[in-house]
Amino acid sequence: MAPELHRKSLATVDNTGQLSLIHVTSEKQRHFDRRFTSVPDVLAFAPRANALIAVTQHQWQWLAVDNPHPEVSIHSLWQKVWYEGYSSPQYVWQSTSADDSAEAKLSVVPVIFGTLKVAVVALLFAVPMAIGAAIYTAYFMSSGLRRWVKPTVETIEALPTVIIGFLAGLWLAPWVEAHIASVFLLMVLMPLVLLGLSVCWRMIPRYARRRLPDNAQILVIIPALLLVGMIAVSLGPGIEQIWLGGDARQFITHELGIGYDQRNALVVGLAMGFAVVPTIFSIAEDAIFSVPPHLKQGALALGATHWQTLMRVVLLTASPGIFSAVMMGLGRAVGETMIVLMATGNTPIMDWNLLEGLRTLSANIAVEMPESEVGSSHYRVLFLTAFILFVFTFVFNTLAELVRQRLRDKYSHL
Structure with a gap:
């Protein structure tokens, strides 16, 4: 030997x-x-x-002897490996080390996990907001206001992602760390206030609502949401002082035993969701607005309410376009680079904790490709991760087209 x-x-x-x-x-x-x-x-x-x-x-x-890349195998790329100095087999991506004698750890599983994690978090934030805005804009909003709202939202899509990542990394992440209680309070109060406002709106007599100008509810919803934000920010410090020992981060880390990184999945999910919303909104709004008017008018003439017409006719007819919008948003979230690069700690760990960092395929390539030795195992594995990213995008787009075509065939009789 x-x-x-x-x-x-x-x-x-x-x-x-x-x-x-x-x-x-x-x-x-x-x-x-x-x-x-x-x-x-x-x-x-x-x-x-x-x-x-x-x-x-x-x-x-x-x-x-011709044995150029012995450290790369199916086992080292896709399975847990028991590295020297580790207490158990793990998925690890650590291409470089301060010690030249340390072996490279090139498992692609952590960066794939980070890519899927950030895409899921971003879509959880973006899809409800974008689809809801598209439904309201295309179906309920007056034509005069729609001519202002739709171009304004689409203009946000032209905002460079490096600016969004810069703001998320240098402003949003420290702000969230300093106002953790306010952020979680806002996430709880916002849906409750919207639900309460909708109930109150339904309690107003129909004849009184008809006398109100078009889209009058917007004049109530926007100030209410701003007020909720101010209340959450003002109550946050008091909640931290009374129930969280004066420091929410210390409480989360020491009392709950949950890790916290300043640049975490929650921050990048909010920033990525903001970048994805215009894409989903634009495509979904066009699909809903393009539903033939005679379908809506026919449903209303048969006695259906506006809500029944929306749920049973409009959304079913527009479902191929709505699904395509969601898949386009997913494709952008998977392939996004600058926001993830600047708004996360780029730590290749496998943990669904939203308060921990992550590393994605695209950010990994952007960070390590300039420093990789041409022709080395590291260099070749980076090309493999680029191919995996391409496969992800290709599979998502193919599935989106198949499902969209099936939905179109299913509801074409409408």
Whole structure:
């Protein structure tokens, strides 16, 4: 048995004379046709690991070795690996280290997990807001106001993502850290206030609502939401002082045992959701607004309410376009680079905790490709992650087209 000088590879010769190369970490094995007549007395690698020297009964043999990337295998890329210094097998991405003798850890699972995590969080924030805004704008809003609202929202899509990432990383992340209680209070109060306002609106007599100007509810909803935001910000410090020991972050970390990073999945989800909302809104709004008027008028003429017409006719007819909008938003969230790069700690960990950091495929390529040695294992694995990102986008778009076509065929009779 002979170890390499700089990699965790071994050359072995068994009792039958079979020569094999084994990488300890990746569990990659290569067996050669060359057999020795007897086990060598001495077996050693050349300094560059490009040759083996075998000595058998004072006879020297020089064997050329071509083993360029032994640390990369299916096992090391996709399965848990028990690295030196770790207490158990884990998924780890750590391509560089302060110690030259440390082995590269090139598991792609953490960066794939981070990509899916940030996409899910962003869509949880963006889809309800974008679809709800699209329904209201296309179906309930007056045409005069719609001519102002739709172009304004679409203009936000032209905002460079580097600006959004810059604001999220340098302003939003520290603000959320300083107002954790206010943020969670706002997330609870906002839906409750909207639900309460809708109930109060329904309690107003119909004849009184008809006398109100078009979209009068907007004049109530917007000030109410601003007031809720001010109340949440003002009550946050008091809640921290009374129930959270005066410091919400310390309470989360020490009392609840939940890790907290300043640039976390919640921050990047909010920023990414803000960037994805215009894309989903624009496509979904066009799909809903393009529903033929005779379908809506026919449903209303048969006695259906506006809500029944929306749920049973309009949304079903527009469902192919709405689904395409969601999938377009998912594709953008998966491939987004600058927001994730600037608004997260770029820590390749596997944890669904929204208060921890993450690293995505696109951000990983942007961070490490400029420093990667051309032709190295690290360099090739980065190209593999780029291919995985392409496969994700291709699969999502293909599924979106198949589902959209099926929905179109299903509801085309309307």
